[in-house]
Amino acid sequence: MQDVIVVGGGAMGSAAAWALTQAGREVHLLEQYEPGHTRGGSHGASRIFRLVYDERDYVALARRALREWRDLEAESGTALLTATGAIDHGIAGSVLARVTDVLAAEGVPFEIIDPGAARRRWTGMAFGSPVLYQPDGGRLRSDAAVEVLQKLAAGGGARIEHGTRVSSVTVRGDEEVEVRTEGGALRARQVVVAAGSWAPTLLRGMLALPPITVTQEQPAHFAAIQADAQWPSFIHWRPGHDVYGLLTPGEGVKVGFHGTGPTVDPDRRDFTATEEGNQMLRGYVERWLPGLDPDTAAPLTCLYDNTTEGDFVIDRVGPLTVATGFSGHGFKFVPVIGRILADLVTGAAPAPARFRLAAHA
Numbered sequence: 001m002q003d004v005i006v007v008g009g010g011a012m013g014s015a016a017a018w019a020l021t022q023a024g025r026e027v028h029l030l031e032q033y034e035p036g037h038t039r040g041g042s043h044g045a046s047r048i049f050r051l052v053y054d055e056r057d058y059v060a061l062a063r064r065a066l067r068e069w070r071d072l073e074a075e076s077g078t079a080l081l082t083a084t085g086a087i088d089h090g091i092a093g094s095v096l097a098r099v100t101d102v103l104a105a106e107g108v109p110f111e112i113i114d115p116g117a118a119r120r121r122w123t124g125m126a127f128g129s130p131v132l133y134q135p136d137g138g139r140l141r142s143d144a145a146v147e148v149l150q151k152l153a154a155g156g157g158a159r160i161e162h163g164t165r166v167s168s169v170t171v172r173g174d175e176e177v178e179v180r181t182e183g184g185a186l187r188a189r190q191v192v193v194a195a196g197s198w199a200p201t202l203l204r205g206m207l208a209l210p211p212i213t214v215t216q217e218q219p220a221h222f223a224a225i226q227a228d229a230q231w232p233s234f235i236h237w238r239p240g241h242d243v244y245g246l247l248t249p250g251e252g253v254k255v256g257f258h259g260t261g262p263t264v265d266p267d268r269r270d271f272t273a274t275e276e277g278n279q280m281l282r283g284y285v286e287r288w289l290p291g292l293d294p295d296t297a298a299p300l301t302c303l304y305d306n307t308t309e310g311d312f313v314i315d316r317v318g319p320l321t322v323a324t325g326f327s328g329h330g331f332k333f334v335p336v337i338g339r340i341l342a343d344l345v346t347g348a349a350p351a352p353a354r355f356r357l358a359a360h361a
Helices: 011-022 056-076 093-105 115-121 142-155 196-202 275-288 331-346
Strands: 002-007 027-031 047-049 086-089 111-113 131-134 138-140 159-162 166-173 176-181 184-193 212-217 220-224 233-236 243-248 252-257 292-299 302-307 313-317 320-324
Touching (some): 002 011, 011 320, 056 331, 086 115, 093 131, 111 115, 166 196, 184 331, 196 212, 196 302, 275 292
Parallel strands (some): 002 184
Antiparallel strands (some): 111 131, 212 302, 233 243
């Protein structure tokens, strides 16, 4: 009988393994693919870090995440978060007022800049409304973060096993869960399922998960026309679908629509960007990002797993803990989610109320 098995070696599973070893637990992490694979939602060189939300609990969680990222950098000796600054624009007036009230209440520094001044400051971008600038936002090294978390977990005694696919998870008792793999059945006192887009299938019949939609998204990298232009991380709030972007050194400026991809089976997707999606991105870049060459698009694909409201699912039922529904805005919280999952397993603290299964019911 093992102590804790973590299913899923992406960002969240790796963070859980790291935090659990720090809590003194024996951990066995199972990941179905090889290190650095591109089949899930955690791969790639970069992700956005930002603190701007219109709800206080998310802002507080992001502030905690900022501290955790810096602590993780100190512990690992690896730079993971670059503060390029982050901007939000296109926010409706009433929503902008709510956002600024929330940021002020949480003690987050910010600045409101008129469109003309913003255009002069960020010459590669166009703006049609006031811009909210937050200096602590920036860029995370996503691939490096997963590698660091697994390295630290292994250094703390965790067993990290790649190339092992989990086919089922079954609760056998109050302190016994069976995890079946191609090599046979494993048993543990507790199991954490942080399997991203595969979690709904693995947990079917075990937990009453809310509906989770799995989609294949297709951002693209574009080459900058001006080599010296500044590129903060950005969110463009738009009716129907928001747009995000950030500079990825060596690859260009990554631009993507949020949550517009087709629904897919994570085991049977084609990894191919659609022409319709390519044209949407090109049109957006031509209108709003004059500092990029729209003819240089280098498309890529990734998986999203989202709940209807976009809130995460983090909870524990008996010996089974689940973490899923993070795509689109979850990566910034990775080390905090790891701590929350460790607290659930050890019984130190419950999950935040917003993320519990009951909140999604």
